[in-house]
Amino acid sequence: MNSEPHRVLPLNEPLALRCEQQLRERELAMGRPGAPPLMERAGWGAARLARALAPGARHVALLCGPGNNGGDGLIAARHLHQQGLQVSVHLIGGSPRTEANRHALAQAQGCGIACSLDLQIAPRADLVIDAMLGLGLRRPLQGEFQKAAALLAQHSGLRLALDLPSGLDANTGADWGAAPCDHTLSFLALSPGLFTGAGRQLGGTVWLDGLTDGTEPPWAHPPAAWLRGAEALTPWPEQGARGRWPHAGHKGTQGDVCILAGAMPGAAQLAAQAALEAGAGRVYVQGLAALNAVELMAAPAELPWLHNVFVAGCGWSEAQEERLANVLHQAKQLVLDAGALNAIAQSSALQRLLAARSSCAQETVITPHPLEAARLLGMDTSSLQADRLASAQLLADRLNCTVILKGSGSVVASPGQVPSLNSTGHAALASPGTGDVLAGWLAGLWTQSKKLAPHELAVLAVAWHGAAADLAPLGGGPLIASRLIQAMSTLHPHRACRLAPTTR
Numbered sequence: 319m320n321s322e323p324h325r326v327l328p329l330n331e332p333l334a335l336r337c338e339q340q341l342r343e344r345e346l347a348m349g350r351p352g353a354p355p356l357m358e359r360a361g362w363g364a365a366r367l368a369r370a371l372a373p374g375a376r377h378v379a380l381l382c383g384p385g386n387n388g389g390d391g392l393i394a395a396r397h398l399h400q401q402g403l404q405v406s407v408h409l410i411g412g413s414p415r416t417e418a419n420r421h422a423l424a425q426a427q428g429c430g431i432a433c434s435l436d437l438q439i440a441p442r443a444d445l446v447i448d449a450m451l452g453l454g455l456r457r458p459l460q461g462e463f464q465k466a467a468a469l470l471a472q473h474s475g476l477r478l479a480l481d482l483p484s485g486l487d488a489n490t491g492a493d494w495g496a497a498p499c500d501h502t503l504s505f506l507a508l509s510p511g512l513f514t515g516a517g518r519q520l521g522g523t524v525w526l527d528g529l530t531d532g533t534e535p536p537w538a539h540p541p542a543a544w545l546r547g548a549e550a551l552t553p554w555p556e557q558g559a560r561g562r563w564p565h566a567g568h569k570g571t572q573g574d575v576c577i578l579a580g581a582m583p584g585a586a587q588l589a590a591q592a593a594l595e596a597g598a599g600r601v602y603v604q605g606l607a608a609l610n611a612v613e614l615m616a617a618p619a620e621l622p623w624l625h626n627v628f629v630a631g632c633g634w635s636e637a638q639e640e641r642l643a644n645v646l647h648q649a650k651q652l653v654l655d656a657g658a659l660n661a662i663a664q665s666s667a668l669q670r671l672l673a674a675r676s677s678c679a680q681e682t683v684i685t686p687h688p689l690e691a692a693r694l695l696g697m698d699t700s701s702l703q704a705d706r707l708a709s710a711q712l713l714a715d716r717l718n719c720t721v722i723l724k725g726s727g728s729v730v731a732s733p734g735q736v737p738s739l740n741s742t743g744h745a746a747l748a749s750p751g752t753g754d755v756l757a758g759w760l761a762g763l764w765t766q767s768k769k770l771a772p773h774e775l776a777v778l779a780v781a782w783h784g785a786a787a788d789l790a791p792l793g794g795g796p797l798i799a800s801r802l803i804q805a806m807s808t809l810h811p812h813r814a815c816r817l818a819p820t821t822r
């Protein structure tokens with residue numbers, strides 16, 4: 319069975335993301351004598367998708383680079399020309415540097431396609447295909463490439479990138495000068511860089527053509543990362559969790575959460591409300607004079623360390639930091655955010671305590687945003703953001719815990735596991751308090767779900783958080799944290815199941 323381009327999101331199942339090296343190995347493993355070259359299949363897939371995305375297009379302009387990415391574009395140009403479209407090819411970066419590109423160029427010219435060194439993209443082109451650079455990107459765009467990217471960014475036609483937006487780093491999502499595209503068609507497998515860093519912003523709607531004919535060998539290595547998303551919610555695997563309370567269940571059977579509040583009461587309140595809505599049996603808050611919801615409870619003076627999931631750090635100031643060592647010693651299951659993370663960043667003793675927790679059968683999930691993660695790693699934020707996957711993994715390995723590195727394409731990393739990239743959510747989530755909601759929601763799920771590992775719970779919570787934002791009526795503005803809790807709550811499939819209650 320021959321593959322064809324299909325839209326990647328929303329996901330039906332976890333999707334393997336492959337680094338450049340794995341894609342190169344795969345290309346070699348798939349090239350068999352007698353089979354059509356992969357580039358031929360890629361160009362054909364690109365032409366098909368171009369027609370589907372812009373069925374009324376009459377004029378297509380292609381920016382083709384000197385490597386095999388340019389070759390994909392030249393083959394697409396040939397097919398589009400043969401289908402009767404007006405096609406103009408702009409050769410960027412000089413003469414072909416690969417045999418396959420040379421062959422594709424000769425074929426395109428042989429069909430009578432105008433291939434020019436002129437950079438001016440026809441303003442009337444309905445569709446512009448970016449085939450300048452793909453996996454072979456090695457440095458920031460300069461000269462002709464930079465000019466072409468600037469023209470592409472300003473063009474009014476639909477923009478389709480082949481394999482990757484030219485200038486986007488496949489492995490890391492670092493932006494080396496790419497123009498944002500409306501669509502990206504990737505070949506063989508998806509790169510992590512499309513889903514984190516600048517990738518979500520630059521790639522637009524992502525499509526995949528595996529270039530398979532059903533006879534390929536299996537991949538030789540585990541993926542570089544898993545792409546996760548709303549699929550994590552559907553088979554919510556834990557009986558009795560989040561809304562699916564057993565028929566004879568009650569608040570005492572669902573598990574409790576304890577939020578350790580700080581100087582800014584709103585943060586703890588949001589985390590507590592989120593834990594409650596996530597389905598925790600009882601939610602205690604310690605350290606607040608007044609609680610904003612009647613369902614929340616003041617924590618007892620003697621904290622029940624063994625039976626609660628604890629959340630520490632939301633709204634903390636320095637005054638709360640001195641209790642952190644005790645929390646790290648005592649809490650069996652612990653979510654650490656914000657102020658707690660900044661305290662740990664400044665203290666190697668606290669870092670050692672945190673790293674030692676897993677050897678005492680204590681589990682921890684930390685939820686840093688990029689600045690907090692950079693402080694924990696002792697690096698600057700831009701270096702951390704330049705490779706979010708690697709940074710999150712380094713942090714997880716160093717602190718021996720599960721890390722949720724927030725931001726565009728949140729990363730979940732744990733020691734010894736393939737990291738995950740989250741595909742749900744958007745910038746409206748970056749409003750004040752949404753991090754507190756995530757920490758509380760995670761704790762609320764965790765306390766009901768003793769069988770799921772922290773890594774999988776973190777994947778689930780992050781996907782839920784983003785999926786609620788994807789579905790909430792936004793009106794274009796930021797998503798207010800308290801409204802996000804409501805959106806997360808109503809998103810749960812069980813809400814719909816209320817119409818047909820079970821007797822289980």
Ligand SMILES: NC(=O)C1=CN([C@@H]2O[C@H](COP(=O)(O)OP(=O)(O)OC[C@H]3O[C@@H](n4cnc5c(N)ncnc54)[C@H](O)[C@@H]3O)[C@@H](O)[C@H]2O)[C@@H](O)CC1
Nearest residue numbers: 345356357385386387451452453454455456457458459481
């Ligand atoms: N790997 C695979 O399995 C497949 C690859 N194919 C295509 O082949 C592409 C990879 O081809 P290549 O390895 O030839 O790489 P590219 O076509 O991405 O570009 C490589 C060339 O660009 C130069 N270059 C790198 N960075 C530059 C910069 N910033 N400014 C100017 N020039 C720069 C390099 O020196 C090299 O000459 C993929 O992205 C994909 O489009 C497809 O044909 C099918 C399958």
Ligand SMILES: [K+]
Nearest residue numbers: 448451482484
């Ligand atoms: K490209």
